[in-house]
Every structure is written in structure tokens, then in C-alpha cells.
Amino acid sequence: MVAFCAFDFSLNQKLADGFTRREHYIAAQLPIEDWGYPEFSDSLFTLWQHFLRLNKCRPVGLGNSPIPQSEIQAYQANRRIRLSNFELDAIDKLDLAALAEMNRKTK
Known part of the structure; x- marks a missing residue:
């Protein structure tokens, strides 16, 4: 799932023409x-x-930031759900993969 996440975020990488890989695939009707x-x-x-x-709850600032634990708690409370430890750990790993990809393309 982490590889899936990294790949999905890599599609948002801007290419030399200013369009993302995702936009190219969509335009080509691939x-x-x-x-x-x-x-x-x-x-x-x-x-x-x-x-x-x-x-979508990442803080806006000078750089890419992890999803705050307070947002995860609020998300659970607002939806009246309780994520399992497995789900919370998976979200942390997905967050790290997404941040790595976002930081890679901003350099």
C-alpha cells in the first residue's frame, strides 16, 4: 500500500512542460x-x-508537514469512528511516503 501511495503522489509531479504526469495520462485518455x-x-x-x-488536513506553511495527530483525533471524533492501531500505523507510513514524494518533487 505504501508503494501505491508513493506512486499516486508521484503522478502529481510537474514535468518540463508544466503539466503533471496525471494530466498527461488523462489528456492521452490512457x-x-x-x-x-x-x-x-x-x-x-x-x-x-x-x-x-x-x-487534506496538512498544515499550510513554508514546507510540507506531516498530518498532525490532533487532526487524526478530530477526524475520528467527527466521524464517530475509532481507527485501529494497524490503521493508525498504516496512515503514519502512508504519510511518510507521501511526504517523501512531495519533498522529492519540490527540490
Whole structure:
């Protein structure tokens, strides 16, 4: 799942022409199955959705920052859910992979 996350975030990398890889694939009407995504288990779809929602809660500032634990707590409280330790650990790993990719493309 971490490889899936890193690949997904790499699609947002701007190329020399100013467009992202994702935009090129969409413009070429390339089917998503041909984009090169790593295998992803359907059983992890809900976890991926939690991460994508939390990803929008990153603090805005001078650089890319991790998802704050306070945002994860608020996310759980607002949705009246309790993420398991496995899910919380997975979100942390996905967050690290996403940050690494975001920092790679800003250099």
C-alpha cells in the first residue's frame, strides 16, 4: 500500500512542460489500468479513503508537514469512528511516503 501511495503522489509531479504526469495520462485518455499502479488490495480501500481525507488536513506553511495527530483525533471524533492501531500505523507510513514524494518533487 505504501508503494501505491508513493506512486499516486508521484503522478502529481510537474514535468518540463508544466503539466503533471496525471494530466498527461488523462489528456492521452490512457486507461487507469495502464498507468502503472502497483497492486492494491480492495480490502484496504477504506483505509486509503481515510488517508486521502486526512491528507487534506496538512498544515499550510513554508514546507510540507506531516498530518498532525490532533487532526487524526478530530477526524475520528467527527466521524464517530475509532481507527485501529494497524490503521493508525498504516496512515503514519502512508504519510511518510507521501511526504517523501512531495519533498522529492519540490527540490
